[in-house]
Amino acid sequence: MIEVENVHKSFGETKVLKGISTTFESGKTNLIIGQSGSGKTVFIKCLLGLFEPEQGNIKYNGRLYSKLTIKEKRNLRQEMGMVFQGSALFDSMTVEGNVMFPLNMFTKQSKTEKQERVDFVLKRVNLIDAHKRYPSEISGGMQKRVAIARAIVMKPSYLFCDEPNSGLDPKTAIMIDTLIQEITREYDITTIINTHDMNSVMEIGEKIIFLKNGLKEWEGTNKEIFKTDNDAVTDFVYSSDLFKKVRQMYIEERN
Numbered sequence: 001m002i003e004v005e006n007v008h009k010s011f012g013e014t015k016v017l018k019g020i021s022t023t024f025e026s027g028k029t030n031l032i033i034g035q036s037g038s039g040k041t042v043f044i045k046c047l048l049g050l051f052e053p054e055q056g057n058i059k060y061n062g063r064l065y066s067k068l069t070i071k072e073k074r075n076l077r078q079e080m081g082m083v084f085q086g087s088a089l090f091d092s093m094t095v096e097g098n099v100m101f102p103l104n105m106f107t108k109q110s111k112t113e114k115q116e117r118v119d120f121v122l123k124r125v126n127l128i129d130a131h132k133r134y135p136s137e138i139s140g141g142m143q144k145r146v147a148i149a150r151a152i153v154m155k156p157s158y159l160f161c162d163e164p165n166s167g168l169d170p171k172t173a174i175m176i177d178t179l180i181q182e183i184t185r186e187y188d189i190t191t192i193i194n195t196h197d198m199n200s201v202m203e204i205g206e207k208i209i210f211l212k213n214g215l216k217e218w219e220g221t222n223k224e225i226f227k228t229d230n231d232a233v234t235d236f237v238y239s240s241d242l243f244k245k246v247r248q249m250y251i252e253e254r255n
């Protein structure tokens, strides 16, 4: 669980985060949405410990970040998995090499232990015979699976995903979303996803935080977001005709 209390972050005179409080529970897919420039990336960087807020607290399973020693912060960082936009795989390494990379960097496990763990996570993301292939030889959806396998290889307590669906066709995007949700539940991970994708909101938005101008404008579930009367949220969610029609159906059902 990550508990966020009154987080403020500025750059010079520019106040980007203006007091955000919320809770991200483990075993749930938590989504952060909001218009471009609303502060989503800065917020996630605060959660990752890459930016230190000037004011406010962030607690990781009860551990207050600002009170941790440098060593404790380093250990906490190793409990965090990341799936970057565009997968960010190493082109010169095989699939297996990419997934093994964190184990080589941060553990003293034997070769056999590392191989077993890599085989396990690759199987978990349904990649069985891609071990020896290079990123350029596999599809975008498979690259995302490799990125997810690499993110969970260290058994993280926290998983951060930045636009995990970008560049994928809708069907593959849903498969990736579902995989992230399954893994989150299975290993009781606190997962936080930065997304613009309304399909993801519908499919896996167990908790959604809507940011506007550095503030939490709204929070709720995927069921609640389609019924809210908050103008900023409805403007954002119903910017496409398809979703306007979905809302109309909800309103008609309600009346």
Ligand SMILES: Nc1ncnc2c1ncn2[C@@H]1O[C@H](COP(=O)(O)OP(=O)(O)OP(=O)(O)O)[C@@H](O)[C@H]1O
Residues within 6 Å of the ligand: 011, 014, 016, 034, 035, 036, 037, 038, 039, 040, 041, 042, 043
């Ligand atoms: N390192 C920085 N120094 C100064 N200003 C920054 C820095 N990082 C972000 N900002 C500013 O903070 C604001 C919020 O940026 P942020 O990247 O968090 O938005 P976002 O919601 O993630 O947008 P997008 O959806 O386009 O990625 C922007 O006005 C941006 O210019």
